[in-house]
Amino acid sequence: MLKVYGDIQSGNCYKVKLLLSFLDIEHEWLHVNILDGESQTHEFLKKNPNGKIPTVEFTDGRFLSESNAILTYFAEDTHYSSSDKFGRAKIAQWLFFEQYSHEPCIAVARFIQFYLGMPIERKAEYEALQISGNKALALINDQLSVTPYLVGEQISIADIALYAYTHVAHQGGFELALYPSIEAWCLRIKTSPGYIAMA
Numbered sequence: 389m390l391k392v393y394g395d396i397q398s399g400n401c402y403k404v405k406l407l408l409s410f411l412d413i414e415h416e417w418l419h420v421n422i423l424d425g426e427s428q429t430h431e432f433l434k435k436n437p438n439g440k441i442p443t444v445e446f447t448d449g450r451f452l453s454e455s456n457a458i459l460t461y462f463a464e465d466t467h468y469s470s471s472d473k474f475g476r477a478k479i480a481q482w483l484f485f486e487q488y489s490h491e492p493c494i495a496v497a498r499f500i501q502f503y504l505g506m507p508i509e510r511k512a513e514y515e516a517l518q519i520s521g522n523k524a525l526a527l528i529n530d531q532l533s534v535t536p537y538l539v540g541e542q543i544s545i546a547d548i549a550l551y552a553y554t555h556v557a558h559q560g561g562f563e564l565a566l567y568p569s570i571e572a573w574c575l576r577i578k579t580s581p582g583y584i585a586m587a
């Protein structure tokens with residue numbers, strides 16, 4: 389059976405779980421405790437030399453890492469991708485945006501506040517992340533005030549990738565009530581058939 393190495397509380401891992409759930413793809417979820425160093429063991433580094441989760445192991449022994457590459461793989465030829473070349477490129481635009489301009493702000497602020505309990509030596513970094521994180525949220529909100537999903541009328545892996553850390557952004561100090569189109573989009577995703585919560 390397909391194996392996924394991850395931690396459901398990590399947005400990068402949860403986005404994979406959410407897509408597999410939407411697509412009803414059977415898999416075994418293997419919990420990796422990164423805080424205990426389980427992603428850095430000799431055994432794990434053979435699966436992903438970069439020592440990060442999520443990592444997927446296919447039944448033929450091949451591995452795939454990088455959450456958005458995993459989403460792209462499973463979404464191919466499903467309605468979570470696009471049959472149109474430009475549509476696929478727009479999805480990729482949001483996936484790259486998520487990894488460069490969104491996740492490094494929202495996920496790290498969440499890690500500092502929710503996991504580390506806001507240590508004083510990371511307070512300045514946390515404050516700076518509030519600015520860049522709010523900028524990313526405003527961009528998402530702007531798009532969602534024009535279209536119901538990030539790439540038009542239909543949910544895609546762009547939405548799944550960005551939903552993962554956005555819907556728990558309050559755990560990083562972000563006020564989602566400032567972004568009504570994001571709140572409405574979160575509700576649309578949460579009520580989609582096959583939805584699975586992060587908890």
Ligand SMILES: N[C@@H](CCC(=O)N[C@@H](CS)C(=O)NCC(=O)O)C(=O)O
Binds near residue numbers: 422
């Ligand atoms: N760009 C990667 C990021 C993966 C990542 O940073 N994973 C974290 C958990 S959210 C991790 O494995 N950290 C363990 C470590 O860096 O040792 C992706 O999207 O999959």
